[in-house]
Amino acid sequence: MSPWKNIRADFPILHQQVHGKPLIYLDNAATAQKPRAVIDALVHFYERDNSNVHRGLHALSMRSTDAYETARARLARFINAAATEIIFTRGTTEGINLLAHSLGAKLRPGDVILTTEMEHHSNLVPWQQVARATGATIRYLPVVGADAEGGLDLTQLDQLLTPAVKIFTCTHISNTLGVINPVEELCRRARAVGAISVIDAAQSIGHGPLDVQAIGADFVVFSGHKMCGPTGIGVLYGRREQLESLDPDETGGGMVANVTYESARWKPAPERFEAGTPNIAGAIALGRACDYLDALDRAEIAKHDQSLTGFAYDQLAKIPGIRLLGPTGARSGMVSFAFSDVHAHDIVTFADEDGLALRGGHHCNQPLMRKLGLTGTTRASFYIYNTEAEIEVLVTSLRRILAFFGAG
């Protein structure tokens, strides 16, 4: 039987009512729900194998070390990398900070960090900080169109992607616009000028196949909690040659080869970048999330999410006065919209009464919002367990809200 058949049964959280209505969870871009298998992996670890990793020779410690390293290899396979290229982090934000600190330490005044106007604060502020600390300059590849419907302005690449660019970083999929950026081309162009490329895959990792070799990025970061994994775990992928020359950001137990009162030597990657006791259970459960998503077939996930999003886009477009952000065509699992008369917060509060979990606000994209003349949008984001029927409830609910506020 197809694992899709009874997919909603795999997610315990979906079977509840909110304000007397069935929960319709459309806040997946913020965090995804967890299948039973992932929850079970956590329970199993704490009930059977829990022990600290790497430093032990007793049975539990060997089992947990083994499970932890198996998870690392599983994540590597998930993105077509080598196990030694997988560093476990708390999430996307920590991965980017590690890179901003460690890569950033090598920047000099005159160097340029090139990013885009649609980055999440987590892939923006760390680079601003580094630029400020080193005297490097941060530049932005602009978005095109009043509603950013044109995505990134690739025509400006020639002008912006100069040899002064040492680091190029860009989100794979925008968490506000839903636009899928041509990261393969962007990384290729970045490499051509000698820039290191960093891809924020927070929004793409759970929504389709992701092959770091095909993308050609030097670094890719993502969070486990957006791909059915637990909170507090994520991955920094780094191409081997890059990791070898990268200094650690955090130091301490587990990442040192030798320590004296005067100095310390590091272990090789990936250990060099994992100071202290890691989120062992989180990593193991994230490995289980990879199994879960691969069993569904990630190409099928992409198809499902994109078709659902297309349906949502078309239905929402019929609502008078709605302003839909991002491209009409190929987009990932979310739709962001705004009305001139009704604020996103009011929409979210009303929709909640209908069991709908939506997100309203700037989605950690304040500068982009300001550029588009918005203070916020309402965002509905979809995942493997969402259905067209749920989107119909969303549309009905929105129409009612607009009517209440005398808009639409």
Place this chain on the structure above:
Amino acid sequence: MSPWKNIRADFPILHQQVHGKPLIYLDNAATAQKPRAVIDALVHFYERDNSNVHRGLHALSMRSTDAYETARARLARFINAAATEIIFTRGTTEGINLLAHSLGAKLRPGDVILTTEMEHHSNLVPWQQVARATGATIRYLPVVGADAEGGLDLTQLDQLLTPAVKIFTCTHISNTLGVINPVEELCRRARAVGAISVIDAAQSIGHGPLDVQAIGADFVVFSGHKMCGPTGIGVLYGRREQLESLDPDETGGGMVANVTYESARWKPAPERFEAGTPNIAGAIALGRACDYLDALDRAEIAKHDQSLTGFAYDQLAKIPGIRLLGPTGARSGMVSFAFSDVHAHDIVTFADEDGLALRGGHHCNQPLMRKLGLTGTTRASFYIYNTEAEIEVLVTSLRRILAFFGAG
């Protein structure tokens, strides 16, 4: 009924056999086991409330935000602090790195970081790195005695704790020696010369009452996994006045008040120090661990652990040729020992056959080991669920191992 009565029943992992023998888990200083209540808290969160925090207005998001902030308040109560003084981290190591980076940024050549010879690598290497980067000097308060049986040499404080000392840091309880350091006095003396005090409470947090006001430290760090909480979560406590003037180490979503393409402003503490999606489930389950430990009564925990350790010490001392580290008197829940003829790894491998989980090696204390003329020790560390009968198995097992190697 006393919650101690059936305490082993609360820990599912204890009810298993290893190599056909009942598991005797004596590796608690590396990580503690988890009671059912903590595991259940994780499951409950993922089955009912899972959502991202802080940024949502729908039911799930409000519930998870509420649970996360309630956990913060719970941790604050656990150590007698205010909720705004609690920053969730991945663990002790991350907390120390945050401080080393943020406090360290203010150091200048000539400034001194004073620490001790018995620090864990996690409270040593980050300060070495900061000293190297800023030109500050790192100095060590020595341990006394060939087996460090005298603990810290407080007679050297006058000479070492000069006004040049800007940061004083010290472990509350040594993870190798088991010695309990007089942190109240040390913090008072540090404050008297104007130094900021940082206490590594990784080994003390789970083993008795801990009151940050009584200790008088400016910062206290610890890990959840050593106090019955999950992996991947810990706490950095910072005195309010200290946090107010501290710069964040990591930046990104959730910790910014306002972001433009040019610059960003931070939120106040504790949010300022929590960039990105936190380990939400971990924090909530850690709050539940606080409940669990408080129900046992932390003064009772200290009594239990110390009496068990005293018993172990006395039994082990009878083994011919054993070298016991640290003080004979008041010590926390561990005993570290060495034999001249049998290496710790061989002991741990043999003991594992008897169901015993021990740790052998340098315990992330390489410089101390070297100073004591050791390459490693075997460590047995105890917690609330351990018994005297288990220690008797340990002693019998050790005698057999020594006989096998023709030692003892």
Place this chain on the structure above:
Amino acid sequence: MSGDLSELYQQVILDHNKRPRNRGKLPTANRIAHGDNPTCGDQCSVYLRLEPPATPHQPEQISAITFDGSGCAISQASASLMTTLAKGKTAAEFESMFKNFHEIVTTGQAPEEISDLAAFAGVHTFPARIKCATLGWHAALNALKSAATSTLSESLTR
């Protein structure tokens, strides 16, 4: 629509949201403050003129007040209503009015007869919205506490 929701979105609130009073910049303002709700990005600026009353030896009063910014119905209506009630008040009077308002939005209980403010009692069942309801008030409090600036136009060109 559930009871809680209709409690939250009272007619008074909808009305102030649709037709905000005292909205815009105040050219004669001598106290200005800006408030934002970092959680959602809502912003509110308050412009007010604090001056001695006609009668001598009395504390300064708010002789004019406006607000500006963007936000949800709750924050807009609350700021709008706040401006209508602030006029003529001293700083101390305004603070005591805010205390009442804060009690209303956090407990749902109006401590005394306080007219329109009671319309915000429904907020207390939506704790996440308390920050919305108090955004404009906090900006006004900050404005009252801020150092006297010259008038708005001067302060903008500084």
Place this chain on the structure above:
Amino acid sequence: MSGDLSELYQQVILDHNKRPRNRGKLPTANRIAHGDNPTCGDQCSVYLRLEPPATPHQPEQISAITFDGSGCAISQASASLMTTLAKGKTAAEFESMFKNFHEIVTTGQAPEEISDLAAFAGVHTFPARIKCATLGWHAALNALKSAATSTLSESLTR
């Protein structure tokens, strides 16, 4: 004692552990390397003398080798045994012997008749100990690959 454990701690291993052969520094060494196992802090230094054999036009051979350091019975015995077998070997011969040894400790299978090395077959059921068993070997491989130094005493005073 379980079967696995007595497989691991064979008599040969216990013997080499108790009475290590070729232990200490080698004053005439012209290749030196140091290995450590960061997981446990075990350390091993290997000192060897590589020199042309009596017969001309032949590759250099290990004419003398010693080890030094500290570690568990497995690592000490393995290093000791290694030194007894290395003498007279060329670098290529040593590498091929290491390949056999590595296969033994990871699979438990001895690829060919290899005498005492087979005593380490029990290691394969203790994967965490493989690093112990190979510590001295890795140091020796590194020594063979390292640049020729002058003799030990000179290299120590540099």
